Amino acid sequence: MAAETTGGAAGGAPRAEGSNGPAGAATSGPRQDTPGSGRVPAPRTGRTPGSGPGRTREAVPGRRSVTGTRRAVAAGFLLPALVLLGALVVYPIAYSVYRSFFDQSGDSFAGLDNYVEIFTDDTILTAVKNNLIWVVVAPTVATALGLIFAVLTERVRWGTAFKLIVFMPMAISMLAAGIIFRLVYEQNPDRGVANAVWVGVHDTFAESAGYPRAHPLPVHPLKAAGGGAYITKEPVRAGAPALLPLVGVAPADLPGDARPAKRPEAGGDGRITGTAWLDFTRGGGGKPNVVDPRERGLEGLKVEAVKDGRVVATATAGPDGSFTLPASADGALLRLPESNFHERYNGVDWLGPSLVTPAIIGSYVWMWAGFAMVLIAAGLAALPRELLEAARVDGASEWQVFRRVTVPLLAPVLAVVLVTLMINVLKIFDLVFIIAPGSVEDDANVLALQLYRSSFGTDAHLGVGSAISVLLLLLVIPVMVFNIRRIRKESRR
């Protein structure tokens, strides 16, 4: 019997397409899973509460018991749930509230001391501030990205594949995401991809050749020019190759693609050519001021031609150390600016005290932008197409349609996504716990982490831990009230 009725019900259940009320996704179960309806259901707040047409089967009087159940049976059905909820959810709330008014030992009444401590203790105050940053920034960025992705994927055929990629991080644990981003944020640019990219971009614009200890020998045609720069003793002349030998660079520190230095030749057309090279032959045998066969070029070394204190031309040495200056540099002194002798740029300290919170928020956005995207995309699919099309026909640009039509119509969905993410972010724990290295844990602190530390960790103080948990609870109460009122409104209809 059950087997026969199943099919009938799945197909025959009321399809509240487009008219589902605020409880949308959750209450319209049969609709979203109707065979063949591949679309995702509209999120529950596809409309503002109470604005939708009445639900098919929501009103209480219409749903009298079919069976005339005895109360004992009803109690039997409810008992396991109520016992668990009572013992493990409701009772703990009461206990936490109670415990939050007692001191560390739990013996004497402490009034509001624990709450005061939250806002006076430096470590906890950092957690409060960070939580504030989290709650403001993370949901906003994730929702904005979700909106952009949802709108753009509508226009491409492989939008689903894109959505899958962005949504995928939702399925994995915050622990795994934490490990993934510990790897991304590794300081060493040779290992952490964030710094590898960052250093790459940085060096494109402000390249430092990175020869910190390079210097000329007294026999070399270079002398110190003050401020860490070196300058040639004699002006250069077209027709005579310029020699810029340096020592003091470990061969291992040369760029990987440094090639044997080019033997200097005089340039034609009045241009000035020369070679900057490491005037040192490993194992000995090289002569100073001579480009010996196994000596290599100083790639990336910057050369400035200076006349009367003004830079008239610049050049950068190639992999073989050769460089070319225009004829205007004839008679100039060649200067190797001090920037050549900086340590190589090593990237950003992502997990250092000042950037650790934004860095972890980045990993959160990576995980949750997909969530925002999917909910917003569902809301988008439920929008009346005629409105968008009408605006386009009236000559509105895509941006105007987006700004004046799509976003206002989506406002209820955006609000749900934002609020959901805020609740989620309020309790953020795993990512911070995993990504922040121990040394900056205090700088990255958030309330849930502090709660863990106060309750089970090194800062043991159950009073403060309980106070934090009560604070978290207080912060979600508006949402709780909103949920309850929404459901009440629905069931009154």
Next chain:
Amino acid sequence: MTTTAPPPAATPAPVPGRAPAATGRRRSPAARLAARAGGGAVRVFLVLVGLFWLMPTVGLLLSSLRSPADIAASGWWEVFTAPAQLTTENYANVLRNDTITGSLLSTLLITVPATVLVVVIGSLAGYAFAWMEFPGRDWWFLAVVGLLVVPVQVALVPVSRLFGEIGIFETTLGVVLFHTAFGLPFAIFLLRNFFAEIPRELLEAARLDGAGEIRLFVRVVMPLGGPAIASLGIFQFLWVWNDMLIALIFADSDAPPITVALQQQVRQFGNNIDVLAPGAFVSMVIPLVVFFAFQRQFVSGVMAGAVK
């Protein structure tokens, strides 16, 4: 609401009050060209974003496939120029590692019961709230709805005390019960609303056939609730599988689930990526398989659980 915006000079003046689909096709060649170029830019942008989003995971995957020496020496992207570096050695080591394999078993022993219990207990209560009459039914249901957003943090200290007193602190049973309790408000909310939409006639017909309450529940309600139960089950399964905080506090420290086992490794982060990376990937396999196999159910579970 204003749906019209001032038209750019290039397009013909809009016809007020009329927006037949036909005029939608008639756009100036310049506008169409711009749209096509815009479409190209959108595609490029999405491809770049997609690659960007994949990169962290790919980085972990490729790191997990390199030897400790290679990991220490250079970044995972070197693999693209030196594919010979790839090795499954780390995975072999991880799967030979009793701590990791044991923790996978622990995870399973926590996740499966916590999922089944939530589905069963939640269905019973959801059905009672949907189709049974008892005093204060709607008030009870509103109370459950109120519990939807209660943060688990509020229960950590009190429940660890409670469990300590009854002797199930740091046991699998304790973790399972905790997860079940905190999964219930959502389960009841979702299933009650779903069950409430079952056509009354079906239940009445079954009743006339002589089915009792329990029979009705098992033979009619549960099968009809299949889709919602699937969403709930998948959602809860992933939730519990991926949990670290609750396991960190309540799980048996001698048999920790995979998340806790890996968390302990993270403290040594830096010289143990050859364990962490494959370990993290192993822990992700089941969720990813579930995710790709049951995308639709997962999505509707996530959407329904938006308030959680």
